[in-house]
Amino acid sequence: MRNIIFIAPPAAGKGTQSNLLKEHFGYIHISTGDLLRAEIASGSKLGMEVKNIIDIGNLVSDDLMIDIIQNKLTGIKGKPFILDGFPRTLNQAKVLDEILDDDYEVIYLELDKEDAIKRIEGRLTCSCGKSYNLNDEELKPKVTGICDNCGKKLVKRDDDNVEAFIIRYDNFLNNTKVLVDYYNNKNKLHIVDVNRNINDIFNDISRIVAND
C-alpha cells in the first residue's frame, strides 16, 4: 500500500477513514499531536526540548518536528502509514519529499463549508467515545438522544459551535492552499469528495493507495 498524507478540513471524517485504513490494510496512523504528546510523556531529551518550547507558547520548529517524525518512521519498519497534521508548511513538505523519496500519495478530503457546517450542527457524542450525527442517516442513533453502545444520553460537544467552526474551516483553507498547489504540481494530489457515504469514500481511497 502507498503511504498517505491526509489533508482534510475539520468535520471531513478523517478519523473514520484513518480507522478503516488501519483495520483493512494495517496502516499506522501518525498524528503529529499524538507524537509530540508521546515524546513529552517518554521523558526523553527530545521530549524535554519539545515540552520547553510548548510551555513558553512557541511552535515546534520544522527541524525538530522532522526529527520526531523520522524517529517514528524508523520505528514502524516499512509498514504503510498515514501522516496526519504534517506537513503544515511548504518547507516541511520539501524536506518530507527527501525523506519519503516520493513514496506517498496526498489525499485531500473535500467538503464544502455549508456541508461541513451541517455536520457540525448535527454532531452528538457519548461519554463512552462513540459519536453520532443527526444530519446523516448512517450516523444517527437508533433511539433519539441515546447511545446505541451504552444507553447513556448523548451530548453536544462544546467546541462544536458554528462561529468557532467557521474560523477553523477558513484557517484550514488559508493554511493548506500552498500545500495543495505544491502537491498538485507534483501530480500527487487526489481529491476525494466526502459528501457521500463512508464506504464509497473508503473505496475511492483504497483504489488510490493500492499498489498496482
Ligand SMILES: [Zn+2]
Ligand atoms: Zn455510549
